[in-house]
Amino acid sequence: MASFRRAFSSSSQFLNTKDTTLSRLSEHRKLEEIVDVLCQQKRLKEAVDFLHRIHQPSPRLYSNLIAACLHHRSLELGRKVHAHTKASNFIPGIFISNRLLHMYVKCGGLIDAQSLFDEMSQKDLCSWNTMIAGYANLGHLEQARKLFDEMPQRDNFSWNAAISGYVSHHRHREALDLFRTMQEHESSNSNMFTLSSALAAAAAIRSLRLGKEIHGYLVRTELNLDEVVWSALLDLYGKCGSLDEARGIFDQMVDRDVVSWTTMIHRYFEDGRKEGGLSLFRNLMGSGVRPNEYTFAGVLNACADLAIERIGKEVHGYMIRVGYNPCSFAASALVHLYSKCGNTEIARRVFNKMPRPDLVSCTSLIVGYAQNGQPDMALNFFELLLRSGTKPDEITFVGVLSACTHAGLVDKGLEYFHSVKEKHGLMHTADHYACVIDLLARSGRFKEAENIIDNMPMKPDKFLWASLLGGCRIHGNIELAERAAKALFEIEPENPATYITLANIYANAGLWTKVAKVRKDMENRGIVKKPGKSWIEIKRQVHVFLVGDKSHPKTSDIHEFLGELSTKMKEEGYVPDTNFVLHDVEEEQKEQNLFYHSEKLAVAFGIISTPPGTPIKVFKNLRTCVDCHTAMKYISKIVQRKIIVRDSNRFHCFEDGSCSCRDYW
C-alpha cells in the first residue's frame, strides 16, 4: 500500500512538471510501476484502465497484465488488454500471443482464442496445445480432436490434452483408444501425464485388464513416478474391486498426499469395509496431511449411508476446528448426513449456514423431510425452491415424489409427476416411474398403475416392481402380485425379499399350498432369508439384536419388561397381527415370533436402560413389519416416550400412540 502511494504521488507530481526525454522515460517507468502495484493489490480493473495513460507499454507489462486477467478469470479485462495491444500497434511475439490464448481459453473465450489463433502468423507447439486443451477441457471434444489431427507435429502434451479431454468428459473408451494409438507411435512416449489419464480412464470403465496392461507398461518404462500416477493406480485397483492390491500400493507409496489418502479411504467405504475406512481416516488426521473437501464428503457420505450419526458428528466437529469450504460438497454432505440420520433440524441449520446452497443440498433436505415423516416440510421447501428461481433436476423430483408417497398424497404426486415433463422440460427417469407406481399401488389404484407400466418408454426396473409388489401386499392383490414377483424373479432371482413378500401375500389369503411352493423354490435355489437385525446406541455403545435373540446379557430383563408391556398393550386394545409370517404355524407360536422381533427387543432394551422421557432411536436393517409398527404406537403411548425407528426405507417417529408416517410406508 505504502509503495503504491509513493509511486502514485511521485508520478502525479511528475505529470505537472516539464517534459524532457529523460523525465519522460522515467515517467514511463513509473506509470508501469503503478500498474504493477495495482495488479499486486488485486485492483485489476484500475490497472487495466490505467493502461490508457501509458503510450507504449513494454511486453513485460502486457505479459503481467494478461497473467493477472487469467488469474482473475476476467474475460472482459483480458479483451481490453488485447485490444490495447492492437491499438498501440504492438506486435506480440509468440510468447505473449500464447499467454493471450491461454487467458482466453481459461476465461471461456474460445471464440476470441480461435480468432487470435487464426491470425497468428507463427504458431508453435504451445499454441496448438493450448487450443486443444482449451477445447478439450470445455467439452468441445470434436473441435479439440480436429486440431489434434491437423497439427503438424505433436508432443506428449498434445497427446495428453486430447486424452485427458476424453477422460474428463466420460468418454473413456476413446481416451484409451488414443492412448493405445500413442503407444504405437514410435516418436511418442507416454509420460506421467498421459499415464495418469489413461489409468483414470481404465478405472472409470472398471477395466482391470487394461489397467493391468498400463501398470505393466509403467513398471517397464522405469519412469520415476510421482504420487499422482500412484494414486491413479491405486484408484484403479480400488474401483475394480482389488482393494488389497490398492492398499499394497498405498502402503508402498513414499509421499502420500491428500488425494491418495482420500482415494484409499473412499474405496474402503465403497467396499463396505467401514472400519478400515474409518481407521484410515483417523490415521490421516494424525499424519499431518490436511484432509480436503473430497475427504470430508467421502467420510460423511459413508456415515450417512451407514446411519452412524455419532461419527459423522465427530467429523463435523473436526471440520469446524480445521476449517472447510462452506460452498463445497463437504457442506452438502453434512446436510445429507443429518437428513439421512433423521436429524432434519440440524440438517436445516447446516443448510441455512451455507452461503450458496446448491441443488444437491436442497434435494438432500427434501428427501430428509420426506423420510422423516415431514412431507409438508418437504413440499413447502420444494415450492420455496421453485419460487427462488432455482431449477430442480430429475433427482429433486425423486425426493418430491417420495414425499408425496410418504404422505399418501396421490393426486398431488401425480400432478408433480406430470409437471416433470410438462412444466419443467425434464425427462422422466426410471426412478420417477417407480415412485409413481409406489404412489398408486399403495392406495390400491392398480388399473392406473398397470396402465402406466404398459405404456412407459423404458423397461420397468426392480424398484418399480418391488413397489408394485408392496402395494399388492397391502391390498391383497394376488394376480398383480404374481406379475410383479415374476418380473422380479427374472431381474434379481437371488433377492429373498421377493419370495418373502409373495409368501406373506399368499399366507394372508390363506393359500398355504402356494406359501409352501414359494418356500420350496427358495430352498431349491439356496436363497436364505436375511435375518432381521436392529441396533440401538446407549452411552456410545451399540447393542445389536437379531430375531429372537437371547444372547444379550440383559435378555431376562428385556423379556420380563416385554411381558409386562404385552398385558398393558392388550388392555389398551392391541391385537397382535399374525398375518405376515412366512410359515403356517399355530396362532400362539406366531404371536411369540412377532413379539420377539429385533426392533421390539432393541426398543425394550432402550426403555429399561434410559431414564423416563428419553427418546429411543433404533435402526433396523429391513423394513419394519405391520405388527411391530402397530405395537410401537401402543408402546409409545404406554411408556410416554418418543420412539424413532429407522428401517431400511425411512424413519418412523412414534409419539403418543401414532406414527409420523401416518401408516404409509
Add this chain to the structure above:
DNA sequence: GTAGGGTTAG
C-alpha cells in the same frame, strides 16, 4: 519465461 495428470454428492 507461455500449455498438462490422479480423489468428486443428492
